[in-house]
Amino acid sequence: MRSSKPSVWPTSAPSPPGTFNVTSGPDKIALTWELLPGAAEPGSWEIWRTGDVRPRFDYPNGYSKVADLPGSATSWDDTGATRGIDYYYYIQAVASSPNTDDTGMTPTGVPLKSNRHHTQSFLPATLTRPPGATMDAVRVVPNPYSITQNPQLRWPDQQDKIGFLDIPGQCTISIYSQMGELVKRIEHTNGSGDEYWNLTTDANQVIVSGVYIAVVKDNENNGEVIRKFVVVR
Numbered sequence: 054m055r056s057s058k059p060s061v062w063p064t065s066a067p068s069p070p071g072t073f074n075v076t077s078g079p080d081k082i083a084l085t086w087e088l089l090p091g092a093a094e095p096g097s098w099e100i101w102r103t104g105d106v107r108p109r110f111d112y113p114n115g116y117s118k119v120a121d122l123p124g125s126a127t128s129w130d131d132t133g134a135t136r137g138i139d140y141y142y143y144i145q146a147v148a149s150s151p152n153t154d155d156t157g158m159t160p161t162g163v164p165l166k167s168n169r170h171h172t173q174s175f176l177p178a179t180l181t182r183p184p185g186a187t188m189d190a191v192r193v194v195p196n197p198y199s200i201t202q203n204p205q206l207r208w209p210d211q212q213d214k215i216g217f218l219d220i221p222g223q224c225t226i227s228i229y230s231q232m233g234e235l236v237k238r239i240e241h242t243n244g245s246g247d248e249y250w251n252l253t254t255d256a257n258q259v260i261v262s263g264v265y266i267a268v269v270k271d272n273e274n275n276g277e278v279i280r281k282f283v284v285v286r
Contacts, residue, residue: 067146067165094125138210
């Protein structure tokens with residue numbers, strides 16, 4: 054049995070970029086991309102990003118457009134992010150003119166765009182801070198942590214999250230219960246001054262209410278500091 058094929062194929066959307074990289078940094082989140090080999094330059098690029106509160110899987114409400122760029126662009130720095138919030142991105146190539154070919158029910162009157170799923174980030178990116186100047190600067194935020202607090206007094210992007218701020222760029226954070234039981238060890242290696250924890254133990258159990266002790270050890274200068282914090286469920 055012969056298959057039926059259209060005599061005219063619908064107009065194609067522009068090609069997505071071949072690579073798309075998102076890099077956290079102390080003063081910006083840097084986005085870079087490259088065209089697919091042999092692909093034509095699009096008319097423009099659109100960059101979309103999750104907000105401060107909505108989770109990344111809440112599409113389309115969870116994303117908003119943060120940049121319109123010319124088709125020749127290959128990078129963009131996000132300097133408008135909120136420090137400490139996890140962000141996710143995607144980029145779309147946009148045709149230079151509205152589509153006029155409705156073959157195959159292709160929409161007309163608007164420029165066609167590449168598929169967002171080809172270039173969607175799945176690892177969180179954050180606006181980080183420089184390492185703390187001294188061990189005395191290390192702090193735990195929020196402290197106390199209470200699940201009943203207004204989300205704006207916690208980290209609004211995640212319900213269970215605390216931050217270790219102004220820490221050394223290379224350090225080990227060991228978290229103990231009030232009874233001295235090790236519940237979590239975090240190796241901080243990205244050179245920034247902040248690390249975040251989802252209040253989950255090494256055994257993937259959510260911690261209960263109580264007093265906890267964080268021991269932060271500087272792996273470059275061998276300094277050490279102890280911080281107590283409270284969790285209220």
